[in-house]
């Protein structure tokens with residue numbers, strides 16, 4: 001009986017806290033809508049997707065492959081990103097590059113974004129600065145898993 005009473009007291013306490021936050025936030029939100037400035041920070045609603053929040057400079061967003069001046073990928077298919085990726089979602093196939101300085105290039109470079117955990121290890125491991133996660137694209141989605149498989153063309157966009 002005492003246990004059940006404690007249970008209901010906690011439920012009521014939870015409802016009171018939630019309601020207090022709800023009405024206080026709504027009050028400040030109404031003031032903001034009316035153009036009345038207050039010292040209180042925090043009662044901010046971003047009307048996404050019409051409004052977009054500025055992304056931090058150090059963000060990690062959708063990968064992109066960097067290109068050389070001639071348009072070919074900067075990647076030399078060294079496989080370091082493939083090795084370091086904890087999600088095993090990078091697939092690279094190496095081919096011989098006639099340019100002796102490059103030696104190899106990726107004939108296939110695929111990232112399965114659906115499996116990626118956005119750790120950024122691939123970017124850190126790359127010795128050629130060939131892969132970056134600074135595209136600013138964070139609102140990508142797909143109807144199938146295949147829509148989230150990014151190949152060389154998509155990554156070099």
Ligand code: SF4
Nearest residue numbers: 085116117119120122
């Ligand atoms: S961000 Fe991490 S999980 Fe995603 S592809 Fe790079 S290494 Fe793999």
Ligand code: SF4
Nearest residue numbers: 075076078079081126
């Ligand atoms: S680590 Fe860089 S150079 Fe090496 S395969 Fe990955 S993207 Fe290419």
